[in-house]
Structure formats: C-alpha cells, structure tokens
Amino acid sequence: MLGLMVALLLMCTAFPAGAETGEKSQAIQIPNPSADLWREVRQREALISGKSQVKGVDSGTLINPYGQQWREFRMSQLIPYGGYFLAGVLILLALFYAVRGKVKVNAGLGDKKLFRYTLYERMIHWFIASVFLFLAITGLVLLFGRSLLIPVMGQAYFSLLASACKEGHNLFGPVFAVALLLVFIRFVRRNIYQKGDLTWLLKGGGIVGKGHVPSHFFNMGEKSMFWILVLVGAVIVGSGLILVFPVFGQARMTMELSHVSHAITTLLMIAVILGHIYIGSVGMEGALDGMTTGYCDLNWAREHHAEWAARCEQEGEVLTESEVARLRGERMAQASPPGVQEVGQ
Structure with a gap:
C-alpha cells in the first residue's frame, strides 16, 4: 500500500491535472510587492524613505541611491580627471620655464633695500604655507594613493600611511581655518583693487613679454591670488568642517556634496599654489627675498612694484645692506634675553 501511494504521488507530480485533457500547465503569476520599490532604486531618481522611531536626519531613509552616484563620480571622474589636471599644470609650468626662463632683474640686484614685510607677516605667511602643504600632501595621498601607491608599497603599508x-x-x-583668518585680517587692506591693476593684467605683468608694468605694493596677480586663497579657501574650510564634524545635523547627501566641493576646490587651490611656488623659487629673481629676510632689492621693486618703490624713495625709506644688518642686529638684541645678549656681546 505504501508503494502504491508513492507511485500515485509521483504520477500526480509528473502528470498534473490538465495534462489528460491536452491543456498546458500555466504558473500562477503572483506580483512582487517590492517590484516598484526596486524599480525606483534602479532608476536612482529619489530617496526611498520610511518611518522610524529612531530620531535622526537620515533615520527614515531606507535607501540612498545618491551614494552610489557619488562613488561612481569619485572613481570614474574625480580621480582620473583631477590627476590629469594637476599633471597638466606641472607640464605647463615646465614648458613655460623652458620658453621664458627665469625673469631677471634688468638692472641687476644692488646693495639698496626696501623694508617690505614685518616679522609677523612673514610668520603667518609661512604658517599657512606649511599647513596647506601638509594638508595638500595628505589629501592627495587619500585621493590618489589607492591607485598609485598600492602597486608600489603594497596594501599593508599603504593602509598605515592612509x-x-x-x-x-x-x-x-581646523588649523588652516585659523591661519586663513589671520592672513585675511592682516593683508586685506593692501589687496583692494586699485587703478592700474587691470593694465598690469592686460600686459601680462611683465611675466609674459618683456615690458615694464608698474604696480602698487601688490600687483594684480598677487591680489587675485589673495582673493582666490580667501574665497576658495573659505569653501575648502566650510566643506572640510562638515566632513570632519558630522554633528551639525547634516544628511548623507550634504556630506557627499561637501566631499565633491572640497576635492574640486582643493585641486584648484593646489594649482594656484604651484604657480605661486614657481614664481617665488625659479620663476623670478628676487621674488622670495621679502618673505625670507623682510627686505627686497630696490631694483627689483622698481621693476615690479614701481609706484610703491617711488613712494618709498620719496619718503627716504631706502636702506643700504650695512643699515639692514645693523637694524637686524638691534632687533635680535632687543628680542634676546639679557643672559643671551651678554654672551653674544
């Protein structure tokens, strides 16, 4: 009886009802209740929201399709095109140096000096420069390191570095934010655009071509770089604070947009700073003296900041190298403790 029952069950399974009448069996179509949900997810058109007792900005968000869009943009566009952009800037600077060479002082460097930057101004300049270079290097490692450094140093060592x-x-x-505020307060007054700045820009500032273009204490290029530093730097600081301190009530979408804006503006700032470093190092003779010693050469000032140099000469502010050395010695003596001063004497 058991065998007959098993055989009958197998026959019913192999030949369902309707086979005897020649009718084809048809599967019962049951609609998937989640079909519409996943169709919207695949289209990446909107957030899928629900209700939750957990209180938070994204607690009611079940699926955030924009996260995938952010990841795809970062991997397929931001990283490769950002790398091409920085490489292009370096190549252009190298080509420009090969064609133009170092901008020399036509009259040559002499023994007359003009006082240009105070100790405090030089300190905050190198303060923000060192902090920005550190942030730029660490940020570039985080952005490009996975594709560039892992093949060289391996995943284990790169994970430690990252x-x-x-x-x-x-x-x-946040330290960069403080440095940016100090630079803005100190230098904003001298970076207001003045009459003649546009002429300097149209003539290439003496960098493009051989013409002499007079300017004030800061020329149009330096003023433009200052405002790029302030405005673009403000975006970098704001987006960075949102990423570092996720306690402002920002949603994930806000974090994603902040990451994109932070990366793009930082790449732009790095390109501008590379140009600034080029001019201060190999691009122009005498350009770095003011920020290292506080004094600039008079001939250099006449050729690059003629209006400021003329005013200084009229007011009798021209110094010789011996006078500069004497003033430095007096400042060092005043800044040194009494015991140190006695040993120096």
Missing part, C-alpha cells in the same frame, strides 16, 4: 594621513588631515584642517 590612516596616518587621514588623522593628520582631520587634525590640521
């Missing part, structure tokens, strides 16, 4: 860069980047990011 972790250290991330912690250092987050730590010194």
